[in-house]
Amino acid sequence: MAAADAPVSALQPRAASCAGRLLDADRVLLASHIDADGLTSAAVAAAALERAGISFEAVFEKQLDADAIAAIAERDYGTVLFTDFGSGQLDIIADHEAAGDFVPVIADHHQPADAGTEYHLNPLLEGIDGASELSGAGASYLLARELAGRPGADERLDNRDLAALAVVGAVGDMQASDGQLHGANRAIVEEGIEAGVLEETKDLAVYGKQTRPLPKLLEYASDVRIPGITNDERGAVSFLEGLDVPCLADDEWKRWVDLTDEEKRTLASALVRHAVSRGVPASKIDRLVGTSYLLTEEAVGTELRDASEFSTLLNATARYERADVGLAVCLGDRGSAFERAKKLLRNHRRNLSEGIEYVENNGVTRTEHLQWFDAGAEIKETIVGIIAGMSMGADGVSRESPIVAFAEKTDEETKVSGRATGPLVSSGLDLSVVMGEAARAVGGDGGGHDIAAGATIPAGTEETFIEHADRIVSEQLS
Ligand SMILES: [Mn+2]
Structure with missing residues (x-):
């Protein structure tokens, strides 16, 4: 066997x-x-x-x-x-x-x-x-x-x-x-x-190979940060223009799936060379390549062809309480449920970018060991954690300390989300403990993972929560 x-x-x-x-x-x-x-x-x-x-x-x-x-x-x-x-x-x-x-x-x-x-x-x-x-x-x-x-x-x-x-x-x-x-x-x-x-297939380990135009594919790939490409639209475009690969068809950017195997290899190795030349460490370079799982019965170039894009589409339906839509897509509906799911995903993406814009415009408050913002009812509590994580490294938000975000859950309850980075966790940070202990100290509860955790606390206890969280983070990182 x-x-x-x-x-x-x-x-x-x-x-x-x-x-x-x-x-x-x-x-x-x-x-x-x-x-x-x-x-x-x-x-x-x-x-x-x-x-x-x-x-x-x-x-x-x-x-x-x-x-x-x-x-x-x-x-x-x-x-x-x-x-x-x-x-x-x-x-x-x-x-x-x-x-x-x-x-x-x-x-x-x-x-x-x-x-x-x-x-x-x-x-x-x-x-x-x-x-x-x-x-x-x-x-x-x-x-x-x-x-x-x-x-x-x-x-x-x-x-x-x-x-x-x-x-x-x-x-x-x-x-x-x-x-x-x-x-x-x-x-x-x-x-x-x-x-x-x-x-x-062993392939570039980047999200969106089925559906994203090449510049967006590279610009939004944030798992491995590549200076001059990640979060840099102009950088991504000029990188692609410098390659000996035809990336345009009828003045439209191609997607990864539109390239031949030869072109994919050329692009991937150029990307690795670029990353190396910009000082990305070898351990991260390895993470640029991974296994893609393709659903062979689904149409090429759709969200359903690649397991990771398919799961993101399902998460978008789940996050907006449309399990019925997600289930119908899984069971084979390629008509109205699939259209509805794609619409939910587009909406979700817009909510995320508006949320990040909100954080950039309103800024974060810094304590000695962390940074935080209170979105009130401006950001849905179901996505405030993702936004907190994505905003690390955005304008005015540091990647050197963990971020804590508040959003209104009900009149009586506040949702708390904490996000950190790999290096912070390596230095001893465990947000599941931070969220759990600080929440219990103010009459709430929480938990999760070392790098991402959440809590629910009584409304009005946010500042006290931050005092506890700040102290626990400082103990963990000392
Ligand atoms: Mn599960």
């Missing part, structure tokens, strides 16, 4: 028992998380249930808290399939199970709570990393593979075609953040390639 299959075989008995329970159910309520991984998880599960002849209804939740679970229990379904969440909420779910409200089936990859349950598919229960080796959509996919070929299932379909959506979910969950997918994710990629729905 190939090494890549080992994690999948470890999970197979759990997937089979979950599938068995679903096949015994008359009807199933499918509950999933609202983000790119959650939407693809739901789509994979929905397709597999449909093909297995199991009737179902889908609901989405941003947060699966006690109220949301109680509402699910009231829907009166004997079986509830939770995807991309459920493990962490098992304590509450198990109470409902014990009360006879429903039987839970869980396909998740987040840290499980203490309570146990019978139908539980989660890589962490088999010692497989749920942050980098299997996403929620991957767990759903393993379940879908077990649902195929069971009595009642459509015999022509083995569900391997759903590997494409599973990979979109994994990429959307940042599981390929070091350039490629690993572990169980890797095995899923191989199944997708065998089924003819996926293709992988």
